Amino acid sequence: MRTVAVLILWCILTWALTGCAPSEKPVSTDDATNTLEVWHTYSADSLEEEVFETSIEAFRRQNPDMSVEVVRVPFSQTVMQFITASQGGEAPDLIRVADSHLTQIGVVTVSGVPLVEDLRPHLTPQQLRRFQPLTIEGMRMDNALLALPASQGTMSLLYNPDLFAAHQVSPPRDDWTIDDLLAAASAFEETGVDGLSIPLRWSLWVMPFLTAYGGDLFDAQGDPRFSATGFADALSLSYALEFDLGLVSSANQIDASKSKFSRGQAAMIIEGVWNLEDYRQAGINVRQALLPVHPDTGLRMRPLNTLIGWSVSSQSTNKPASVDLALWLTGADTQRDALNRTLTLPTDISVIEDAESHENPLIAGFMAQANHTFALPMRRGTQQIFLVMDTAIELLSSGKADPETALSGAETEMRAVFER
């Protein structure tokens, strides 16, 4: 009995002693290392990864005293892996993030300190002036600049001119209205070719219609205004395209839409710049036109503009060098290389305005489209908009709600998400 008592006492003592373990890790400011760890999210063996590695190699040559270690992480796992690594003190110095990632990472604090560095103290105003102002604003959260924008992405109207010629339909033009778009789609009925192939159950594709009918989805304060005039009409149109007019197939999921266009079974598609390479490889003739204008409101359909850039971790042991590398990776040379080799839209003003950048009509078209886009507010929970709007579309498609009710519910839910 005495033995058990001693044992229990020992256990209590040792377990209690853990509370006496030092709780603060000493921080030295003089332990800056010459090794930078960089997490990127490019697909393995992709052209984008090749461009990135070329840029890193050039940085190594310019800075022989610096060592750069590159680690690939899955794009969809970026947020979780970065948060987990930061909690364990293993965060990389630099990480490639999308603006949607920042709305998640940007609100996380570990022991009261944000995960990523506010870059404003690290950069001069002149260094920031070389970026398109909207792309810099898209990387800010609560005034802090959380990343440097390296590229932007948007969707536009792509069409197959061979199909238009074969069926004697006038191809899309930049001054088209939505009525022109629907008339052209109708002209392909009974030809065995889909006029318009878009996955209308996904909010990303419905949002451009919403902006043409009702304007901005969020007000100047970043609050949702989905129940404003016009949005319900847009949702009704998306419903009619599928169910009443039959111009868009219910079966159009994202991959299905893409594969129809790739196989020459669809004349038009609303598609992202990031997929241009796939169509080029599929060997089909592709042209681009701006998304059309609403005939009454005069508002142009505006797709979402997404940004990808580089953030510096608050745990970086060499922040000045990390910022230098971020500047390098977002520099004009790197962006020009990415544009030429991978059709990646730049954020650097000198590259955007460079005449050479406009030689490829597809890229020139997408850069023109980038001027007619919208950005999501940089707030905690913003990324939930896709789930919220998808739910509204699902409620409408399944007949459980009319457009007004669905959008009103979506607005209420989005406000609740922001307040959560």
Add this chain to the structure above:
Amino acid sequence: MSRFWISLRSFILIVSLLAVLSGGAAYAQSVEASSAEDLTDYRRTGLELSLSGLQEGWSVEIRTDQHGVHTRIPVKDVFGLTRLPAEAALQACFSDGAPVHVDTDQQSVIGAGTQSLRCALTGLRPGTDVAVQAAIVDETGTLRAQSSEIRLRTDVSDLRLTPPDTRPILYLLGSILISLVLLLSALRWWDIRRGNLKSRNAYLYVGPAIVALVLLTFYPITYGIWLSFTDANQTHLGQSSFIGLENFGTVLMSSGLVQVGLFTLIWTVVNVFLHVTLGLLLALVLNRETLFGRNVYRTILLLPWAVPAYISVLAWQGMLQPEGLVNQFLGAEANFLGEATSARISVTLVNAWLGVPFMMMSLSGAMKAISTDMFEAADLDGVSRWNQFRHITFPNLKTTLVPLSLLSFIWTFNMFNTIYLLTRGGPYLGFGQPGATDIMVTYIYDVAFEYGDYGLAAAWSVIVFLLLVSFSIFYVRQTRATEAVT
């Protein structure tokens, strides 16, 4: 002559006036730079400028030997332009105590009447002197005035994020480990005192298993339970505080609890039923000696189990798409995973397909253990096949069937992969509600990793844990499985 002198004097006077005016104007353009040390922080310090003679179209430049042009502020008509909020103006200059104006491109601009500026000189390398000069430049780029060079520096060191200290946890794990070793040693010593000298190997055998269980199972469960009583949240990691039963209250009051609970129950019961009935049926068929090509069938039926589950599920996900194999076979374009009812049926059938082979193999093995004498005797007595199954096969399978069905219940209840990979819990038919195919574990995943609410997710997990423990105890007692085994 006098008229000549008058004209000459007038000319000289006009020229002098012009000279004074133009010279005076040139003289009026000046810029002086001084340090504003109160703005010094990590990678930045302050600079104060006194300005005069600015004109619209010109600009004020701050140059450093590290950056070249550090800041360029155009001089413009600022009427109607707004100023940045003070908290947003970390990189902007201040004029008259307020941030300077910004134009439509959010670039800083100042008015021609600006006489002083206070700027944060950002982007400095800590501990390094930087030479700074300010200048006034006209629209053609010509230098109109330049300050003398001053040297500035910041020695403020980096405010680096220190990760939460994990050493207390390691100490805790270490002390638990040592305690366990001591406990086992004490128990062994106690056995020796009682005369049981043969127990040494027993302690050695169970020791590693107990240590692994405590460290890898009991500790995480205990930590999870602790987490459920805190406000642990993604926004303040490492700073959670005890909030009692609040998370459990939130779960129980949650409008999604009934929906997700009901579907989890249906999903589990239907799956276990399909696993057991189909597994049993196939085991019976494959156990018939007269069946031609039994091994081929058995191999084919084992394939879903042999292939990693996530690969099988992803294959099904492709086949169930509107353009997938299933639709091609049916000649339809149904969106199986996009509609609530069909999605629920699809995920259930795919999971049944995945689970049947395990049940079939286990029951098939158990059937082989039943003595053939009983069936031969039944045949002699003219007992029908059905009655042989009812009175011989099934009762003898009970000892295997009960733990198997219990395992199947627990596995299916917690089957994350199938639903997550097929539908991610969707389609969603209510705002802020679980998706149509969400079961508890997939919903908990969303709560934890989509909403970042770790405390609430832990409370959900504890409820799932309690449900499963209660069910297991109830099930084992009701079926008297342990008695049957012994």
